[in-house]
Amino acid sequence: MLLAWYPEHARDLPWRHTRDPYRIWISEVMLQQTRVATVIERYTRFTEKFPSLLSLALARQEDVLALWSGLGYYKRARLLHDAARLVVAEHGGSLPQTAAELRKLPGVGAYTAPAIASIAYGEPIAVVDGNVERVLTRLQALDADGQRPTAGTLQARADELLDPESPGIFNQAMMELGATICLPRTPLCTVCPVYVYCRTRGEHTPRPRTQIVSRQASYLLWRRPFRGQTSRVAVLLVKRPESAALMPGMWELPELPEPPEQQPILRVRHAITTSNYYVSVFAGDGQIGITTPSGTERKWFPERKLTEIPLTGLARKILMRLDVMAKPREVRRGKALPGGEDQPPA
DNA sequence: GAGTCGTGGTC
DNA sequence: TGACCAAGACT
Numbered sequence: 001m002l003l004a005w006y007p008e009h010a011r012d013l014p015w016r017h018t019r020d021p022y023r024i025w026i027s028e029v030m031l032q033q034t035r036v037a038t039v040i041e042r043y044t045r046f047t048e049k050f051p052s053l054l055s056l057a058l059a060r061q062e063d064v065l066a067l068w069s070g071l072g073y074y075k076r077a078r079l080l081h082d083a084a085r086l087v088v089a090e091h092g093g094s095l096p097q098t099a100a101e102l103r104k105l106p107g108v109g110a111y112t113a114p115a116i117a118s119i120a121y122g123e124p125i126a127v128v129d130g131n132v133e134r135v136l137t138r139l140q141a142l143d144a145d146g147q148r149p150t151a152g153t154l155q156a157r158a159d160e161l162l163d164p165e166s167p168g169i170f171n172q173a174m175m176e177l178g179a180t181i182c183l184p185r186t187p188l189c190t191v192c193p194v195y196v197y198c199r200t201r202g203e204h205t206p207r208p209r210t211q212i213v214s215r216q217a218s219y220l221l222w223r224r225p226f227r228g229q230t231s232r233v234a235v236l237l238v239k240r241p242e243s244a245a246l247m248p249g250m251w252e253l254p255e256l257p258e259p260p261e262q263q264p265i266l267r268v269r270h271a272i273t274t275s276n277y278y279v280s281v282f283a284g285d286g287q288i289g290i291t292t293p294s295g296t297e298r299k300w301f302p303e304r305k306l307t308e309i310p311l312t313g314l315a316r317k318i319l320m321r322l323d324v325m326a327k328p329r330e331v332r333r334g335k336a337l338p339g340g341e342d343q344p345p346a
Numbered sequence: 347g348a349g350t351c352g353t354g355g356t357c
Numbered sequence: 358t359g360a361c362c363a364a365g366a367c368t
Contacts, residue, residue: 028364029364030364032363032364032366033362033364033365034352034364035363037354071353072354073352073366076366106366106367107365108366109366109367110365111366112365112366129363129364130364132364175364176364184361184362185357212360245350247352269358271352271354272351273350273351273353274349313352313353313354314353317354
């Protein structure tokens with residue numbers, strides 16, 4: 001029933017048009033904790049720039065991170081790059097073909113290994129992601145005792161249900177069901193293809209979350225002509241230390257310890273995992289001193305270089321809102337965005 | 347096993 | 358507006 005439902009209702013996604021294990025791998029890593037809609041555009045750009053595992057392995061880490069900028073969880077990009085080099089060095093450039101072997105690659109965990117193995121190589125092994133967990137928990141009332149089922153229980157139940165003839169399709173169908181029908185808040189039980197088998201019909205206790213705290217931050221946007229050319233503008237950026245726990249080695253605007261006595265040119269809210277940052281951006285002109293920790297690299301970047309360096313998501317957001325940085329080309333419907341929409345208030 | 351790591355969309 | 362949360366991995 002699920003296998004019959006899937007072809008009719010599956011979304012048309014770029015990575016469903018390929019059987020290239022490398023591309024499946026890229027898509028799975030990008031999709032980790034990241035929405036499909038966000039990944040689509042990034043996947044396309046990434047695979048255009050790095051069309052093969054070898055091209056990725058040969059790339060500089062900075063160029064990989066630049067393409068990842070804004071996607072979040074930058075450790076994924078580093079581990080992906082490390083894994084690509086490892087595959088070239090130790091596996092002759094071809095991905096391992098079993099979940100057990102794939103699992104040994106950095107960044108390939110309990111979900112991603114079976115996902116690649118089943119989708120790209122047809123190994124009969126079930127995936128358990130957030131969707132599958134929710135679907136199974138509801139379908140079989142696995143939290144009837146008030147406890148969330150363990151990973152082992154979920155994997156066992158999923159493997160029991162798996163169709164060994166079409167493991168890749170089955171796995172994607174389970175995830176698709178969770179993503180489009182068996183939704184977290186309001187499951188669409190009336191159109192669910194497995195409604196008659198469902199023990200709960202949507203009852204489900206969500207997992208507890210860690211609390212969000214609010215913080216404030218001020219940043220400086222300092223622009224000046226680039227190499228004396230009045231037609232080109234450069235922006236001052238600082239590089240986060242390689243030792244930083246958060247976003248190491250990525251470029252951002254200089255942060256101000258205190259908000260200066262002037263009106264900000266932009267206010268934005270930016271959520272970073274467990275913190276909500278209320279950010280003010282001030283125009284710099286050399287009057288506002290910036291004190292960066294010793295050893296921190298500072299550099300003036302011309303506008304056109306900004307797309308080529310690993311910026312933090314917040315820096316990208318600020319530079320795009322203030323029209324310093326061009327927005328990435330709009331793909332959908334071929335409708336070019338008129339520049340300069342979403343202007344900040346004066 | 348719980349904390350941590352980013353971000354943008356949605357309601 | 359603010360809380361929720363997405364095809365998780367790692368420590």
